[in-house]
Amino acid sequence: MEQRKYKTKQEVLIRGQEAVGKTLGEIDKTGRIATGKGAIGTVVEESWFGYKPNSKPAPDFEEAGVELKVTPYRRTPRGIQAKERLVCDMLNYEEEYGKTFATSAFWTKCACMLLMSYEHKDGVPKVDFTIDKAVLFQFPDEDLEVIRNDWKILMDKIKAGQAHLISEGDTMYLAACPKGRNSQDTRSQPFSPIPAMKRAYSLKSSYMTQILRRYIFGDEPCEKIIKDPAALRTTSFEDWFSAKVRPYVGMSRTELKARLGVETNAKNLNELLVAAMLGVKGHLSNTEEFQKAGIQLKTIAIEPNGSIKESMSFPVMNFCAMMNETWEESALYDLLAPTKFLFIIFQKSKDGECYFQRVKFWNIPAEDLEEVHRVWQRTVDTLREGVHIWKDASGRNRNNLPKASESRVAHVRPHGRDSTDTAPLPTGGSMTKQCFWLNNSYVAKQIGKE
Template sequence: MEQRKYKTKQEVLIRGQEAVGKTLGEIDKTGRIATGKGAVGTVIEESWFGYKPNSKPAPDFEEAGVELKVTPYRQTPRGILAKERLVCDMLNYEEEYGKTFETSAFWTKCACMLLMSYEHKDGVPKVDFTIDKAVLFQFPDEDLEVIRNDWKVLMDKIKAGQAHLISEGDTMYLAACPKGRNSQDTRSQPFSPIPAMKRAYSLKSSYMTQILRRYIFGDEPCEKIIKDPAALRSTSFEDWFSAKVRPYTGMSRTELKAQLDVKTNAKNLNELLVSAMLGVKGHLSKTEEFQKAGIQLKAITVEVDGSIEQNVSFPKMDFCAMMNETWEESTLYNLLAPTKFLFVIFQKTEDGECYFQRIKFWNIPADDLEEVHRVWQRTVDTLREGVHIWKDASGRNRNNLPKASESRVAHVRPHGRDSTDTAPLPTGGSMTKQCFWLNNSYVAEQIKEV
């Protein structure tokens, strides 16, 4: 197909919508669909819109001011979920810090996007995937304020000579995702001699899930924490949130329940109390901002001696699937690296009452993420070589997967219903289902006041 010019947003949209209902096999005229990762977007570019993929800083349809993005999703029992983050453009440490948000590579490319979606089905050939929607998307004002601050967080790290410490969890919606072959694929940074991992601007998969649900499939919006986007023009979401709950510091749960008119002793009482502090009627975890940012709320009670009981756990491992993963594309990495946690911290006193101490937004530091990488790699190596299982003197099953005593950050331990809840091993046989945990002693370190 010969190169075609699209001069207006409407022309781009009309052409995109003409692809709805067509399979990728019907669209592909070059055989590009068989070339591997990234092939779907290239097929749409070349065979449908008639232009050659390029690395120019301008949007794909330069005259129209529109960037083309093809995004897959899955249908799950929890509804539509974006299959992956949306990668936008490379982050050039040497150049980006000197720009404004409006002149950044991200905004230059993605201020307006044609989003074309298709459902990914495991076991179905790519040629049979069908384009089902094509919409023009521009960021709503409330999202744009958060994204501006995300961009500033990334630029501040570069200016501080900390590009090598950037993590996807540093930000809410706009992240800097790994874009090299592995963690050793690096580039220089301007304010430090330490090489930094090659990264690209991306929209988190949690954000893309909400964009798909709301703007492509028309779901009703979730309850918002921030009612007026202007509230974030001079502060970050995290600082705004902290300021709202600060007046309640030092109050007991009994006092908070009375003042906030919370009439329950439910297991998630601490979450409900913080929701009430913010004027949120439902659960914090169900609000628009928490859903878009993928924020995980963890209520933590600090014991009288300063210890905590709570470990932070992750979903059960698929032992066999782990054999085919790399660290940067592993299930654990994608559950931990992009995630921002909200720790809601209560202090227990000797009389048994709990007092609201503070909240803390947290994401795992880059160095500690590398330690989790080590634990993950040892787990994979052990699974590959064959797990050793034996009974101790008390008759309990033991194994040689990583223990809490081996790492200050993370370990592996069972997460099944009981000893009969098992999963197959790659070397044959099965064992009790396991998952990765952040050590409770490590979490206690992270929530200490500085």
């Protein structure tokens, strides 16, 4: 095949825009998409751009300095959602740590991208998906400061001999996603004899959702926490955030409400108080930084004796869907592995008042995620074999799903409104809706770690 040359970014963009309105079936000259054996991006590159894919450490259109990325999205009640993370390039532990951000494999490849989007619809053949947008994308300054820090976090782990402990939740926008067949598919790392899971640079699905909404579909921008990108040139987002709320540590909720002018007693009062500390008018969860990073908020109330009463719950599990998932494809992995949490921590006093103690950004450590994997696998195995349900002496239903006493990290227990709130089982019949929980004792230990 004669390779077509693209010398400028504009030439690449024009050719990309000529594909808008065409189905993947119309674009594909190889027939691979119809058979399910072709990666969509590779086929578009080859069939539409007349460019033979290669594995060179350079953008697809090297002379123009543009990388091609074909990215799917879904339309949901909450708006446009990226269907998946955007995988950029393999992370070579043996080489990357010796580079600068500017010479890294990620930046060399993806400093400028042609993003071509299509809507994914369940049940619709791939050949019928239609390219609907094609835009040139370069990272805005405020994102670039965060991404540079994300890259540094990954490099610091490699240099510390901890490549095997890298997790997607370590970072905000730029992540290192699993790229092997499973956790046993590993490669060497330079500063430790422990093999590390194969990983690739990727942009988180939460980040891609915001890029699609803002730069492809033209949505209005969300409120920013940090108004000046230069603020992150000498510190990380997390450190900046923590420093801003530190002057309020030790104040009671009553004092904070008066000082910050917050008049509500809404259920999310603690979030609103922290937002006010930062000068944010709306909800923290709706800010640009939290939306792009997919940060989840959790309020933690520490009892007067230092304990935490409540375990941390995740959404109700779909028993039948779990039978067809691998761990890395599971709903639980997707909720936990790439997610960074913001714990808003208040200390209760004996008189019932709550005092602001601090905030903590947290993501589950790799070794603890593996323990959750074990609990998840035992749950799947039990569901597949058939859950045993019986009544105890007090007449309450019991089952043999993993209990808090079996794991230091996680367990399974009901999350239904009551015993009549049930879901179907894969072996027939039904049982009270269940969900995974992080043990309250585990959460307490994580809160205590600096």
